[in-house]
Amino acid sequence: MRYTERLQQRIERTGSRLCVGMDPRPGGDGVEAVPDFLKRLVDETWEYAAAFKPNIAYFEAMGLRGIEILGELMGAMPKEVPVILDAKRSDIGETQKYYAQGYFEHWKVDAVTLNPFLGYDSIEPFLSWEGKGVYLLAVTSNPGSADFQQQILADGRSVFELVTALGARSVAESNATDVGYVVGLTHAAEVLAKMPDAPLLVPGLGAQGGDLAALAAAKRTAPDVINVSRGIAYAGDERSFAQRAAEWAEKIAAAYA
Structure with a gap:
């Protein structure tokens, strides 16, 4: 089954487009309290989750133990819920091949975020994995997305449309991996009309103040998911x-009703 099909089935089964972000911040109890914290987060939210999104930076910040914790977490995730690893990797093709192997073969995540600005050959090693997905950074939720991503080219296109062209090329080549895009909810109203109807990973709801109205009004058919991290965990x-999680899932569903 293709990644997009699996994600669509999960959304239909739960009635939820909520992506539960996992950004662990060790508190006074230290790193060793993190596994129990993450277990509670998964156990309590998985029924409301269309997907989970661990952000690898928070695990790397805990050193080698953090990487171990991420590996343990991946091995214990509910099989019903797709896992999107937020890694935003970008490197030359040979290096990307090993990132893809690490994430898809060893940690067995379902999808991963990629920074596509090194060009098509830098995402190509991720495109031959059956049942997997990638989300290319297109228009991120931070203010700095205006510095490059939303700039207008001489031919009238926005820079992020060069990113969506990479996804269109992958589709034309009939690659095994599905390609979606990261589109921040804080900028959705300005860019959705130019986005293909491919899966979107949408950060920016909750602590970043994004509004669901523009996304819901676009009447997209792709299995888009909306991420909430701090609004659930912290x-x-x-x-x-x-x-x-139930409140956020209901709020998202109501916007789409």
């Missing part, structure tokens, strides 16, 4: 992870 209130 909301700073008395509610459980499950209660927070």
Whole structure:
């Protein structure tokens, strides 16, 4: 089964487009408290999750133990829920081949985020993996996305349309890996009309203040997922992870109704 089909089935089964972000920040209890924290996060939210998105930076910041924790986490994830590894890797093709092998073969994640600005040959090693997906950074949620991604070229296209052209090339070549895009909700209203109807990973809801209205109004058919990280794991209130996830899932579903 292709990645997009599996993700679509998960969305239909749960009625949820919520992607639960996993950005662990060790507190006073130290790194060794993180595995239990992540287990509770998964156990309490998986029924509401269309996908999980661990961000590799937070695990790398914990040193070698953090990488071990990520490996242990990947081995214990519910099989029903696709896992998107937020790695944003970008390197020459030979190096990318080993990133792809590490993520897809060893950690067995379902999809990974990539920075495509080294060009097509830098994403090519990820495109031959059956049942897997990649999300290319197109228009990110940070203010700096205006510095490059949204600049207008001489032919009238935006720079991010060069990114979507890479995805179109992969489709034309009938590659095994599905290609989607990262589009920040904070910029969705300005860019959605130029985005193909391919899967979107949408950060920017919750702590970053993105508005769902533009995304819902676009009437897209692709299995887009909307990420919430801090709003579930670190909301700073008395509610459980499950209660927070349920609220965000309902809020997203209501916008699409």
